Each structure stands twice: as structure tokens, then as C-alpha cells.
Amino acid sequence: MTKTDPLERYSIREATEEDLPAILDIYNEQVLNSTALFLYDPIPLQDRQSWFSDSKQLGYPVIVAVEKSTEQTIAYCSLGVFRSKPAYCLSAEISLYIHKSHHRQGLGKVLLSEMIRIAQEMRLRSIIASVTADNAASLGLFGKHKFVLAGKFHDVGYKFGCFLDVEFHELILDAAPKVNAQGVPEYNPFPWGRYTYGGSAL
Template sequence: MAIRAARLADAEGILEIVNHEILNGVSIFELAPRTLADQRTWLQDRAGVHAVIVATPDGDDHTVLGFASLSPFHTRPAYNTTVENSVYVHRDHRGQGIGRALLEELVGLAKSHGFHTVIARISGGNETSVAVHRSVGFELVGTERQVGRKFGRWLDVSVMQLMLAD
């Protein structure tokens, strides 16, 4: 497996992962599928320090096994040294260490870009994601109760945090 910076050509592979989660899962709080144009815009908006990375199979630079991103935590300037992370793995490739590898690479990028802390918001009691984040050093710092509603049920969000610098 290789991990590299996402390119515009990766939009379709990322879109497949995202839309499956939107339509079938609770890890994304969107209700309507994205279009390819939406996904391309999302990728273009995440350049520089707010990076997107993808995992691809060795020797196959076109198949997206998973992706991860850093996004601004908040729009107010005092939050500029804090980022929020997202990690998603294609449903056919889960349980192979791809999520952890992406998260480790993403944390390294956040450090090299000078961020102070990374926040993860994990929805719907996703214990696998909580465990992966814990394995990389994130700590549970709180729970936002019933902040989302999808598929006719209320969803909590676990908030995890990794301090990058003292």
C-alpha cells in the first residue's frame, strides 16, 4: 500500500467511499449523496496545510482504498492552530490497517504543518474508529449527546483530541 497526497483524479474513488457512507452509514452527517463536481470542489478547497491523502494499492495508483483529511476546526482566527481530522476506508478494505496508516500519516502532516492539536469527531458509537484513534494517541475528551439525526435515530458524537505540541 502507498499513501500519497490526493489529486483531482482521485475524486471518483473518494466519492464512492463518501456516498456509500452518506447512504448507508452514520459516520457522515450528510443526507444527500454528493456529485462528482461537489467532490472535486471539496478536493480543490483542501490544498496546502489542510491536506487530503489517499491510500492506494502498491502498483495501482488509481484505486483509492481510503482517504484522510485535515480541515479547519473553526472559522475564528484564534482556532487556526487546531484542525479536525477525517479518515474513511472503502468498505471492501476495512480491517487491514489502512485507517491507522492514514491516520498516522495525517498526524505527521499536522505536526509538520505546525498545528498544535487535532480533534476527531466520531459518530454513532463507532468503536472501531475510537480504537484506531486511541492507538495513535488520541484521548476521549467528551461526548456531544444527540447532536445528529439520521435514519430515524439520534446520534451522539465522541470527541477525541491529540495534542501535537506542549
Template sequence: MSEVLVRDVTEADLEEVAAIYAYESAHAYSTFETEQRPAASWLPKLRTGDAFLVAEVDGVVRGFAYASPFRDRPAYHLTRETSVYVHRDARGSRLGTRLYAALLPRLRAQGLHTALALIALPNDGSVRLHENHGFELTGTMREVGDKHDRMIDVGIFQLML
């Protein structure tokens, strides 16, 4: 049985984080990025103080999750947007569940009020992950993304912390 460790990200993890995200940027709809981001581009997120976690399987980073400010206006200060990414070879391994089980209590402990997740639709696995953690679909933005020659809907999922 593999050993799974969920922990805070370190600068040493950023190459593996960037590699997971690069695949999603190039091949999937889970992010609307279309270009690879170098590992250094993740440094500012590491330094914000918002939760940023990795899931290690047998010492190798296989997933990550983080919270980010929803918008830059002051009245949104108690809201965070959450994101979870799991390496394509680790899907179905419940790493997303493990990451959220660590991330969401941190947001509550920080006194945050609302977590939002924006999910490109359709994406049954991500929807199921979020609903299993209490997120509810609160709206759908129609055809707001244009990636891989396809217009993509985005579901807005909300969890009251």
C-alpha cells in the same frame, strides 16, 4: 501481498473518494451527510492546502483522510478536524492506521497544535483507531445527529500535536 501506497490526493482520485463517501452518506453513521456528493464537490478541499491523502491498494483508492479547519474563527487557526474513511470492503486492513501515520506528522510539521476527531457513537473501530494514535475522548455531545431514524451521540476526541 497487496501493495499499499499512501499519497496526496489528485483530481483523478476524486471519483473514488466520492464513491467511498457516498456509501457512508447513504448507509452509515460515520458522516452526517445524507446525500451523495459529486466528485466535483471535493475540489475545494483539494485546493485548500490542508492535508488530503488517499490510500491506494494495488492501484485502487480504498481510503482517504484529510484535515480541515475546525471553525472559521481566527483563534482556531492552530486546530484541525481530522477525518478518515475506508472503503467498506477494506475495513480491518489497517488502512486507517496507515492514513493517520501519514496525516498526523504533516499536521505537526505545519506547526498545528491540536487535532480533533468527531466520532458518531458507538463506533468501536473508529474509537480504537483514534485512541491508538493518541486521541483521547474529551467529551460527548448527546443525540446531536438524526440519521436513519436514530438519534446519534458524537464523541469529541482530541490529540495534542
């Protein structure tokens, strides 16, 4: 049986302020019903507003998938700070969440592939995925995109009455590093306002 191309049903674009309520709903559903996020209580909209503002200011991408028939935002993927000290700046941590009603539609593959392409254009060196060890679907997705296990921490989380292990998976990119006159590495900021899916504006 031939699978339908997800891009026939969904479009991919950069996130906007108007997407934040939908992003919040996706995020909070995961907080309440999964071990993907190590929180117990839903977060307010102001949290996502601050996160979005910080992402734009720092030049990190946030992209969304929109269902064409309803114009509803139903998934998002982002890169963000892996560690705050400046020598880590060519590494970024990835987040990818899909509304529970749109799982198994191929969106994870589309969003992850596009974010890897964006990271290459930003001239990042590595993408880090932090995944709860019981999340087989996410581990499978990252594995198919050549992420490899870098390390595993045991019993570092506790949720739903269970201790949880966390795995860190990494993808090393081949983009040449960009270094300024002082020898400090820099990445190309995401082209907010000029991004098109699969295109280049850097």
C-alpha cells in the same frame, strides 16, 4: 499469525484531481450506509472538487491509499478547518475513510499515523476527531493513537430512526507554535507537489 504490512499492498501519496471520483464513491457509500456522516443524500462530484480546491488553497493535506495491484484509490485522510475564526488556526479536524472492501487491512493505522506526522511538521497544536459514539472501530483507532475524549454531545443527530451522540476526541501535539510579527499564529502549509510518504518537504 503475523499480519502483512499494509504498505506491501498499498502505497500512500498526496491526492490528485483524478482521485476525486473514487473519493466521492467512498464518501457516498458512508452517507448511504453508515452514521459516520450526518447526511441523508449522496453528494455530487462538484462538492468534492470544491473541497479539494479549498484544501489546496488553505494548505491542508489530503492523502490517499492506492492498491498497488489495481492502481485503485481505496482510502483517504485529510485535515481541514476546525473552526473558521482565525485564533483556531492551529487546530484542525481530521477525516479518514476507507472503502468497505478494504477494512481491517491496517490502513487506518497507516493513514492516521502519517497524518499525525504531517500535522507535527505543519506545526499544528491539536487535531480534533468528531466521531459518532456508536462507531467503535473509529473510537478504537483514535484511542490507540492517544486521542482523548474532550466532550460528548447527546442526541445531536438523527439517522436510520435513531438519535445519535457525537464525541470529540483531541490529540495535543508538541510542536512549538509559529507566530508572525503581529502575534498571529500560523501553520506551515502542506507541501503540495513535493510530498512523499514518511518524508519531509516543509
